[in-house]
Amino acid sequence: MNDLDRIGATFDLLPIPAALVIAADGDVSIQMANRPFRQAGLGSANGASPLISLIATRITKFVQSDSLREDFPWQFGDAVDCRYYQVTLARLTRNAEGRCLVTLIDQTSELRTEHNLRREMMTDSLTGLANRAGFSDHLEALIDDTTQQARYAVLIVDLDRFSRVNACLGSMAGDELLITVARRLKGILRAHDVLARTGGDEFGILLTLEDGPGDADHVARRIQGALGTPFQLSDFEIRVACSIGIAFGSSQVDDAEELIRHAQFAVRRSKTSGRAEAYQTQAFDIAREQFGMETALRRALDRGQLRLSFQPICDLATGQIVCFESLARWADDDGTEYSPCDFIPVAEESGLIVPLGRWAIEEAVRTLAGWDARAGGNCRVKLAVNLSAIQLQRDSIAPVVERALTGNGLDGSRLTLELTESALVTDPDRIAGIMHALKGLGTTLAMDDFGTGYSNLAYLQKLPIDILKIDRSFVTGMLADRDKIAIVRAILSLAQALGMQTTAEGIETNELAQTLAALGCTYGQGFVYARPLEADAAYSLLEARRN
Numbered sequence: 001m002n003d004l005d006r007i008g009a010t011f012d013l014l015p016i017p018a019a020l021v022i023a024a025d026g027d028v029s030i031q032m033a034n035r036p037f038r039q040a041g042l043g044s045a046n047g048a049s050p051l052i053s054l055i056a057t058r059i060t061k062f063v064q065s066d067s068l069r070e071d072f073p074w075q076f077g078d079a080v081d082c083r084y085y086q087v088t089l090a091r092l093t094r095n096a097e098g099r100c101l102v103t104l105i106d107q108t109s110e111l112r113t114e115h116n117l118r119r120e121m122m123t124d125s126l127t128g129l130a131n132r133a134g135f136s137d138h139l140e141a142l143i144d145d146t147t148q149q150a151r152y153a154v155l156i157v158d159l160d161r162f163s164r165v166n167a168c169l170g171s172m173a174g175d176e177l178l179i180t181v182a183r184r185l186k187g188i189l190r191a192h193d194v195l196a197r198t199g200g201d202e203f204g205i206l207l208t209l210e211d212g213p214g215d216a217d218h219v220a221r222r223i224q225g226a227l228g229t230p231f232q233l234s235d236f237e238i239r240v241a242c243s244i245g246i247a248f249g250s251s252q253v254d255d256a257e258e259l260i261r262h263a264q265f266a267v268r269r270s271k272t273s274g275r276a277e278a279y280q281t282q283a284f285d286i287a288r289e290q291f292g293m294e295t296a297l298r299r300a301l302d303r304g305q306l307r308l309s310f311q312p313i314c315d316l317a318t319g320q321i322v323c324f325e326s327l328a329r330w331a332d333d334d335g336t337e338y339s340p341c342d343f344i345p346v347a348e349e350s351g352l353i354v355p356l357g358r359w360a361i362e363e364a365v366r367t368l369a370g371w372d373a374r375a376g377g378n379c380r381v382k383l384a385v386n387l388s389a390i391q392l393q394r395d396s397i398a399p400v401v402e403r404a405l406t407g408n409g410l411d412g413s414r415l416t417l418e419l420t421e422s423a424l425v426t427d428p429d430r431i432a433g434i435m436h437a438l439k440g441l442g443t444t445l446a447m448d449d450f451g452t453g454y455s456n457l458a459y460l461q462k463l464p465i466d467i468l469k470i471d472r473s474f475v476t477g478m479l480a481d482r483d484k485i486a487i488v489r490a491i492l493s494l495a496q497a498l499g500m501q502t503t504a505e506g507i508e509t510n511e512l513a514q515t516l517a518a519l520g521c522t523y524g525q526g527f528v529y530a531r532p533l534e535a536d537a538a539y540s541l542l543e544a545r546r547n
Helices: 003-011 035-039 050-064 108-121 132-144 162-169 171-188 214-228 256-273 281-303 340-350 353-375 389-394 397-408 421-426 428-440 457-462 482-497 510-519 535-546
Strands: 018-024 027-033 069-076 083-090 099-106 152-159 194-199 202-208 231-233 236-238 242-248 306-315 321-331 382-387 415-420 444-450 467-470 501-505 523-525
Touching: 018 035, 018 050, 027 050, 050 069, 050 083, 050 099, 083 108, 132 194, 132 202, 132 256, 152 214, 152 256, 162 171, 171 194, 171 202, 171 214, 171 231, 202 214, 202 256, 214 242, 242 256, 281 340, 281 353, 306 353, 306 535, 321 340, 321 353, 321 523, 321 535, 340 353, 353 382, 353 389, 353 397, 353 415, 353 535, 382 444, 389 415, 389 421, 389 428, 397 415, 397 428, 415 421, 415 428, 421 428, 421 444, 428 444, 467 482, 482 501, 482 510, 510 523
Parallel strands: 321 382, 382 415, 415 444, 444 467, 467 501, 501 523
Antiparallel strands: 018 027, 018 099, 069 083, 083 099, 152 202, 152 242, 194 202, 231 236, 306 321, 306 523
């Protein structure tokens, strides 16, 4: 029995489609086919075969080569009823005279299941749009398409105040709003633009730029117009505002996620400006620098690398030092000094202002107790500590101050706490309660930078404020500016009417100090007295002034 007879005896027993083909004289034909092969519609011996007609060239190359086996995927049928196979070409013997065995494994079910799972993973179940992963895939494909030459942009649309809809009307109404927003956005885009839901209340748009960057601005205006029409939810008519960030494709950016982050970063600027904003590298670099500063500041707090410096506040009538304002200072391991104007905002945004503020209160009280010990009793000076608006919102200030005073054996009258007008704006009633609690400890309360914020005079009258600090912007150059003199006079008159004392910041000349004293200002602070000093230098100045 020859090889062909042996194969024929068992050929129909194979559970998968299989055929013996022969390639000769430039023609490929089926010499033998088993039942599964015929039932799959792949052809029969001595008959037409769609398989052979489509892969004849490949079979010819295989039998002419020295390979014993070759595997490759193949699909058969139209898009609606397509079958997917893994095809194997195998040589029967090395001297097979142009013959090879073709077997097929049907992978249609597995591939369809994989495709459906992938589609589900890439699709937002609520809106039916692509989700963040699907959007990133579309963008990655566009980045890899060399024909586009970076003529595309990513728009991120963030719905403002969406959380209020969920909180007031419930999650069902929130879902209904998201679906309606998706429909409106889809309606204003072109067929080849990609719309995705990239977050809870965030949508992403992959825009092809046909006429340049102006296309993105045009679409942004259309989005704002589409969302400007009120949404009807239950019995409520809801108006939805949005913030739009734009990031343009670039040959320098070859990562999809990075481009999406750029657009999301631009959204933050849009929330502030109220208009669509394009990503700017400089702004992103500043944000990264601030993030690095946050990390370094957190480490500095853990390692105790911060310190306080002290600037004297003097009685304008006598010239005597009555108080020192405590100012946070920070130098890193290399001795580089960071400005408080840089690291305090970072601390407030990151929440580090809470541990930083606690440290400042404890350190100031401890320093004052140390000065008392050196003086052999009360050194007859106060220390002032600044309280941040964020600190007042997030921390229990009164217990922190009480522990610091008790732990160092000091009376509350030795401590002045300074807060800005912005602290009152956030939550006036709560801040008023905190201020009364601090006043109950015997501390002096001062309103810092008065005149630069938005104080409600009715609240100002009710709050237990002892001192108004006139901002340096009104004091500096006051002698040559009638308007500034008028503002300072008005603040001094207001303070006198409310029974408060006043401190003028930014005094740099004796003439200015004398003028402020003549106008009725109580205290003065500025370089004319001293720049901020280290603790030992501040105490030495205090002793020198007394002698």
